[in-house]
Amino acid sequence: MDHQSDQYHIDAILAGDIDAYAILIERYQNFIYTLVIRMVRNHEIAEEIAQDTFIKAYLSLAGFEGKSKFSSWLYTIAYRKSLDYLKAKKRQATPVDIDSDLTxxxxxxxxxxxxxxxxxxxxxxxxxxxxxxxxxxxxxxxxxxxxxxxxxxxxxxxxxxxxxxxxxxxxxxxxxxxxxxxxxxxxxxxxxxxxx
Structure with missing residues (x-):
């Protein structure tokens, strides 16, 4: 298991080691997929958005300033891509009718x-x-x-x-x-x- 920091791998990628990106993908692919599938409710679309998230992150990596955690930056990309999909589909969330009086x-x-x-x-x-x-x-x-x-x-x-x-x-x-x-x-x- 790789215990190096995200920044270590980001620096390696920016220095030309493209293979280092596979480590970041492996580290976060399940988390990204979980977030996306719970928003879009479609496995194929979720896989596509997750892949797009990693592609966009790779292409934008030079612009990552480290002001937030890399994982938060990645989640932001996935979250926005999921919202874009939902807006494009104009999908209405079906609210669950629930009594709010819980103890x-x-x-x-x-x-x-x-x-x-x-x-x-x-x-x-x-x-x-x-x-x-x-x-x-x-x-x-x-x-x-x-x-x-x-x-x-x-x-x-x-x-x-x-x-x-x-x-x-x-x-x-x-x-x-x-x-x-x-x-x-x-x-x-x-x-x-x-x-x-």
């Missing part, structure tokens, strides 16, 4: 229920629940929880204000927990308080 107790029940599931099954359920969110909600959840980007980085990637991101992330999280809770209720998998 910390319900959220804790969901967390506890998930601990009882096999890891693979849990990941599949979470993935399916995220795909029921709007493209914007899915991208925010992905960036914050799966890519572990902070609010400032997400703001840089999406162009939204930090306060707007916090509000949207809060709402998205509520929707996701409600979707997960409804899955467990329908499957009779949520344990009662005494069983936890």
């Amino acid at each position: 910390a107790h319900i959220i804790e029940d969901v967390k506890n229920a998930f601990q009882l599931l096999e890891d693979k099954e849990r990941k599949e359920i979470i993935k399916n629940a995220i795909l029921k969110l709007s493209e914007m909600e899915a991208s925010l959840i992905t960036l914050f929880y799966f890519e572990e980007k902070d609010i400032k980085e997400i703001s840089s990637i999406t162009g939204m204000s930090p306060s707007n991101i916090k509000v949207k992330l809060h709402r998205s999280r509520k929707k996701l927990y409600t979707l997960l809770k409804s899955y467990h209720v329908s499957e009779n998998r949520i344990p009662n308080e005494r069983a936890i």
Whole structure:
């Protein structure tokens, strides 16, 4: 496994070592694809946008100033390309009708229920629940929880204000927990308080 910094590889590429770019692609291809697929909801399109992201990043690498992390810069390219695709398709996100009155107790029940599931099954359920969110909600959840980007980085990637991101992330999280809770209720998998 390669432990050199992104900047090390960027410097090598800019010095003429084109093969060094393969290391950056390998390092970030799964993250980029995950972000894109949760926005565009189409595997072929997601693969195409991910490839376009890496091509654009390569062609623009000399302009990368290092003011943000390379990963954030890459996510910004992927995010904008995904938005461009969605705008071109004029695709409307289908909002999920969800009761916004969630309590910390319900959220804790969901967390506890998930601990009882096999890891693979849990990941599949979470993935399916995220795909029921709007493209914007899915991208925010992905960036914050799966890519572990902070609010400032997400703001840089999406162009939204930090306060707007916090509000949207809060709402998205509520929707996701409600979707997960409804899955467990329908499957009779949520344990009662005494069983936890």
